[in-house]
Amino acid sequence: MPEHDHDDQEREFDLRWADGAEHKEPSARARMLAARWKANPPEPQPFRADPDHVGRRRSPWVSTAIVLGSIAAIILVLGYAQFRAPY
Template identity: 75%
Template sequence: MDGMPEHEQDDQEREFDLKWADNAEHKEPSARARMLAARWKENPPGPVPFRADPEHVARQHRRSGWISTVVVLGIVAAVIVLLGYINFRGSY
């Protein structure tokens, strides 16, 4: 050997391999990219808008905001009633 510990040689070889792979001119696509390319070749996807309709999003957000508020307030009221009931029964 050249006087270098074995693990250092492995590290240098691995580093060289990574640099070599990063500098490759042609990189093979991932399995998912190949699968999608094959699927879309037979059945291309339809057009997708870049952004959703702002009015639909605002309407949905308003509705879900009220529902969330009612659910949270209902849970808080139920906990208060339950704690009051437990406290009332414990006092006798």
């Protein structure tokens, strides 16, 4: 058996052994946040933003009118430019 295959089998065994461990050590970030929050717990946050912080949404009809008006203006400008172009 080549040495490379042997290393892969050992690595696979080590991963299975590590995944099967009952106790897993938290990540460095999790330990840092736990220490920070122990001294200064965070304020509870709502799942969704407060209505005061959410911008007022436009009606879909207003958005449609803006898009169609922009297209009409572009068509008119292009038509005028073609009409004014010398032949």
